Amino acid sequence: AQSVSQHNHHVILSEAASLELGCNYSYGGTVNLFWYVQYPGQHLQLLLKYFSGDPLVKGIKGFEAEFIKSKFSFNLRKPSVQWSDTAEYFCAVNFKAAGNKLTFGGGTRVLVKP
């Protein structure tokens, strides 16, 4: 079965530090890749997505992600975080072979200290 794994469950960092969250997925043919963010008490919001083309994708709020096909990875990055980036981040993969259903990673809780 297709699976998505996020390497870090919890990340704590200070403002202005750089952030990188790992995401790997199992082989499953054609994929579309997403990062979602869930701020405390709010619903999931789409940060960015990759469908095709340039493997370096820029999203909202200064986030970017790089798709490395050979490594089955789609890591999320932000050069300088703010306190308001405190949230839970979910990597999700749409495996075409699985009927275009999203499979979520376990999520990473990010706490940015002011």
Added chain:
Amino acid sequence: GAVVSQHPSWVICKSGTSVKIECRSLDFQATTMFWYRQFPKQSLMLMATSNEGSKATYEQGVEKDKFLINHASLTLSTLTVTSAHPEDSSFYICSARTPSIEQYFGPGTRLTVT
């Protein structure tokens, strides 16, 4: 971006009763909606895929007679938890998929069964 609403946002019910949760796509038509369950501090688990005009497709291990899904129109899907038990207490989240296969998520419904 697209907006998805859920109603109610929070419901408390007695064991043995049934609860209906609505999911609406407010500004786009969604032939496919999804229902997820999220346990505390965990990721989203797909329960079922709701297709307008046809029967829902349930994930392995999800009781279709317990979690009734009806996709009555292109903007509305409902999830009815029948004969609810305390172990059904959870956070239920729906999403609606656009024609470009992006999913937009509702704010979730917290169900507490006493």
